[in-house]
Amino acid sequence: MTKQPYYMIDFSASACLFEIRVNDYPVIHMNVEGQVASNIPINYAILKSGTQSISVTILPNVGDLELYPKSEVKFNIKIFDVTNDFVFDQQFGDYQSETVGEKKIPVIKHIGTFKAEVPYQLEAWQKGKNLKDVDDCREKLESAYGKVTRMIRDGRFDDYKKSISQREENMAVSMYLSKAESEGRFTDLVSDFKSGFTIQPVSKEAVMFICGDNKVAILKKVNGEPALYLENLEAEEELMLDISFYIPEGKNEFEII
Structure with a gap:
């Protein structure tokens, strides 16, 4: 039976406005004034098997010009096999933003890649106009x-x-x-x-x-x-x-x- 890999981003964020994109498509965009932790599915942004891009942009909260000393974003990618149940497979791609501390930082950006194997190929925006x-x-x-x-x-x-x-x-x-x-x-x-x-x-x-x-x-x-x-x-x-x-x-x- 073909596996059904279910990719999720497990993240936490503090005191910032941040956006995470998979293959340049936003999967989470949130203004966090305190702290938040959650996980979100990202399969719909994985259009086909192969190398996927993942990026995060961390900005000050709305109305602010600089990140707070404790502003941060952490995340990792988890895979579950949902063929018969919701079974954990593996975790990878751990990321933690740099410590802001006393530095005056207006934005933090990170770009990375990961490999994904999925049993489908989506027709989405690939054939759209620039x-x-x-x-x-x-x-x-x-x-x-x-x-x-x-x-x-x-x-x-x-x-x-x-x-x-x-x-x-x-x-x-x-x-x-x-x-x-x-x-x-x-x-x-x-x-x-x-x-x-x-x-x-x-x-x-x-x-x-x-x-x-x-x-x-x-x-x-x-x-x-x-x-x-x-x-x-x-x-x-x-x-x-x-x-x-x-x-x-x-x-x-x-x-x-």
Whole structure:
């Protein structure tokens, strides 16, 4: 039976705004004013077997100009085999950022690589246009976000499902989801949409991030959270929609990937 390797980044961070990318695709972007520790799956950013890149950028918290003496990020990569259960396989790629201490440091960056073997190959943003060659990229991206906002606001969930179909197919393949599990992801999302949440307009202050080797674009708040979100005022909760866009070769408009 073919193994189903499940790659995760196990990380902790203190007093910083940081972003970790796998193959130049953001897998975590967070403004941490205290401390946080967690782990996240990264298979969806591993498009095929071979050498993968991993990078981290560590910045001061929003509103600050320098890192704090105790600002730091640590992480490692863990592999689990999920063929029959969730079985730990190995750990590697340990990273710990340099000690800031009394030094005045505005940014810390690290780039590395690791080997990954996966039983799939994803069709994602590889065949997208280089966004550096696209005129009015920001305007086109805002228009794409606007279309998604209107779909959700108007309750056109079948249209939204179609718009995220390639993304969800890649998620299902890379995370080894059954058809029922994949369908369940969307059903749960629509259930959240209908449970008192209202889609919010994307702020003009949102920051545009270009990633995926200049083929993917994302709008985010200055604190790293997705710019697209829903809000439930009564429950005082927000539901983030962490989606990204690319322009397929031969087309002129952004699509979700």
